[in-house]
Amino acid sequence: MDTQQQRKERLDRGIKVRTDGLYALMGWQELGYLTLPRLILIVGMLALPLLMPGMYWQRVITIVCIYALLALSFDFLAHFVGLVSLGGAFFIGVGGYFSAIFNASFGIPPLFSIPMATVSGAIVCTLLLIPCLPLRGVYFAIVTLMYPLALARVIEATDILGGTDGIMGIDSFSNSWVEQYVAIVLVLLFLFGLRRLVNTDIGLVVRAVKDNDQAVRASGMSVNFYKAGAVFIASGIGCLGGACLVHIYMWAGISLFALDFSILPIAATVIGGSGTLVGPVLGCLILVPISELLRDFGTLRIVFYAILLVCFVVFRSEGLMVYGERKYHQFERWVKV
Amino acid sequence: MxxxxxxxxxxxxxxxxxxxxxxxxxxxxxxxxxxxxxxxxxxxxxxxxxxxxxxxxxxxxxxxxxxxxxxxxxxxxxxxxxVTRTFQIMRPYYSLPAYKNLVIPLFSPRSKRTGGWRGGGKLGDRNTVGIDILEEIGFERDSRVPYKMAATLPTGYLKRLELARCLALKPExxxxxxxxxGLSMSEIASMVPLIERLQMDGxxxxxxxxxxxxxxxxxxxxxxxxxxxxxxxxxxxxxxxxxxxxxxxxxxxxxxxxxxxx
CATH class of the missing domain: 3.40.50.300 (P-loop containing nucleotide triphosphate hydrolases)
Structure with a gap:
């Protein structure tokens, strides 16, 4: 019995290394190899506002972060849960309007109205999406695309929530530094939070739902329960972005349901590399500023933008991050591990 | 009875x-x-x-x-x-390694309640329990097979993985x-004692x-x-x-x- 136990422990050491990442503690070189990319990302993101030349570009950074939140939520849903969602605009709109109502009508300061809007927005989005959870792939995408279009028209037609004028007089953040760092910290928080989540056992179940929902059902777990949970998380992230956005613009209107919020995160995910979670953030960091730079071209902006996207899809269809990760792991062979 | x-x-x-x-x-x-x-x-x-x-x-x-x-x-x-089942056309989680395939049934409410296969579901480390089950069902513990992606496993192992998923739930x-x-004669020959052992386990x-x-x-x-x-x-x-x-x-x-x- 004792030798058997010893044998088991010896053999299982392999699993520990594979699953717990213990090998990182074996030396400075390996530690650096693992933490350096993360450090570059964190420090780089935190330093961004300081490097920007003026107010205009600092605002761009904030918008990048809002889109990055959406892209994270898209990547999480699409790659880890298997639900392709075009609901970015839906989440932004719901979260934004909630925060606007909490702040403008009830006088709740942004510090509380944003988290409240996040939770209540996520609940509303999840409830509205629960009927379509059994749908997969493009069918789910169509339904999520329908909601923002419909909600915008409902607000326009019935003149509720300020109608086409929107809701005005919303508090802003106390200053532009707070605004930027709130957005940046939120992106980093959810980026690393989601990365951790998908590697826990519960995240594994969610990934299994994407891989093979029949087998999950045969394992005695409700597929729809886990899908609903994942949608709650993803829509929460989107609503958080929307809630921040209305406090940045100090205005909430039906342009919150604009399709940009649905499409750009997808483009960013394609460019950054889907399934990496870092990739979409990187994609937003590239796409949003480029779209700002191209403003000089006027109407031709969309043309250049489209050409750029096509180039990425054709020449780097796997995405920058996937490509970068592969190269980085090849680099590993140079270092003695 | x-x-x-x-x-x-x-x-x-x-x-x-x-x-x-x-x-x-x-x-x-x-x-x-x-x-x-x-x-x-x-x-x-x-x-x-x-x-x-x-x-x-x-x-x-x-x-x-x-x-x-x-x-x-x-x-x-x-x-x-x-009441568990296997699928005729195997349905493993192809993007996960074999032992991670078992973490999912071990995470299910039934495994948490009953303890799963040999009480393993109540332990903290589901990865090790997963490998225990795989060893019992015929994956060699000291080889790389339990760590391989399910997509790269041959049919014989996938059929066993289907059974392992049921076992992880402590089935009745x-x-x-x-x-x-879809199995070769020798694979079937090694499968029969496995079935007999399941029967002996009640x-x-x-x-x-x-x-x-x-x-x-x-x-x-x-x-x-x-x-x-x-x-x-x-x-x-x-x-x-x-x-x-x-x-x-x-x-x-x-x-x-x-x-x-x-």
Whole structure:
């Protein structure tokens, strides 16, 4: 019995290394190899506002972060849960309007109205999406695309929530530094939070739902329960972005349901590399500023933008991050591990 | 062993449009028994498994598990009660390594409640428990096989992985949908003792098979299906002696071969 136990422990050491990442503690070189990319990302993101030349570009950074939140939520849903969602605009709109109502009508300061809007927005989005959870792939995408279009028209037609004028007089953040760092910290928080989540056992179940929902059902777990949970998380992230956005613009209107919020995160995910979670953030960091730079071209902006996207899809269809990760792991062979 | 059968189907009927896939099928399984279900292609064998485990709803008829009506319940609720199944076309999580495939059933409410296979589900480290199960089911612990991606595993291991997923749930019944099909003779030979061991552990088995020779070795009772109806039922000798079975079955050649073998 004792030798058997010893044998088991010896053999299982392999699993520990594979699953717990213990090998990182074996030396400075390996530690650096693992933490350096993360450090570059964190420090780089935190330093961004300081490097920007003026107010205009600092605002761009904030918008990048809002889109990055959406892209994270898209990547999480699409790659880890298997639900392709075009609901970015839906989440932004719901979260934004909630925060606007909490702040403008009830006088709740942004510090509380944003988290409240996040939770209540996520609940509303999840409830509205629960009927379509059994749908997969493009069918789910169509339904999520329908909601923002419909909600915008409902607000326009019935003149509720300020109608086409929107809701005005919303508090802003106390200053532009707070605004930027709130957005940046939120992106980093959810980026690393989601990365951790998908590697826990519960995240594994969610990934299994994407891989093979029949087998999950045969394992005695409700597929729809886990899908609903994942949608709650993803829509929460989107609503958080929307809630921040209305406090940045100090205005909430039906342009919150604009399709940009649905499409750009997808483009960013394609460019950054889907399934990496870092990739979409990187994609937003590239796409949003480029779209700002191209403003000089006027109407031709969309043309250049489209050409750029096509180039990425054709020449780097796997995405920058996937490509970068592969190269980085090849680099590993140079270092003695 | 109680006198009440562990699983009982009464007048089970499933119609796909105008086609009767199952027509008033009655059968029962006693606790600890191995029931073999055979029949030509399209005779409704897999439909029985799907109806019992809730993957499709029967048109009429009832299924009882330990006297409780489980007809039309959701698939995950039925699996939660311990009625588990394997899939004929294997359904592992292809993007996960083999041992991670078992973390998912070990995470299920049933495993948490009952402790899962040999009480492993209550332990903290589901990865190690997953490898324990894999070793028991025939994955070599000291090789790289348990760590390989499910997508790269050969059919033999995937069939075992299907069984392992059921085992992780601490099943009361396993409905095996053709666990021998697609395997080489030597793989089947190593599979048979595994089935016998499951039986010794007190797990009730319903086995759908085309490999009659191996099935007759492990099954206590055989049920023959044809065109969605139950043709006959009995021990392997009784079934083989039945002329209707020979007629229904393809060519009747293999039956004779098996008869001489047995």
């Amino acid at each position: 109680s006198d009440q059968p562990i699983l009982e189907a009464k007048e089970l009927t499933k119609a796909f449009g105008g086609i009767l896939a199952l027509n008033r099928v009655n059968f029962h399984v006693n606790e600890g028994e191995v029931l073999g279900i055979i029949g030509p292609n399209g005779s409704g064998k897999t439909t029985i498994v799907n109806c019992i485990t809730g993957f499709i709803k029967p048109t009429s008829g009832k299924v009882f598990f330990r006297g409780k009506n489980i007809t039309g319940k959701a698939a995950h609720r039925i699996a939660d009660m311990g 019944i396993i409905l095996c949908d053709e666990v021998f099909s 797990i009730t088995l319903i086995m759908i098979e085309h490999r009659l020779r191996e099935l007759f070795r492990v099954a206590d009772r055989i049920m023959v299906m044809n065109f969605g109806e139950k043709l006959t039922e009995g021990t392997s000798e009784e079934v083989m002696a039945d002329s209707r079975v020979k007629e229904a079955y393809f060519g009747s050649e293999e039956i004779e071969e098996v008869m001489t073998y047995a």
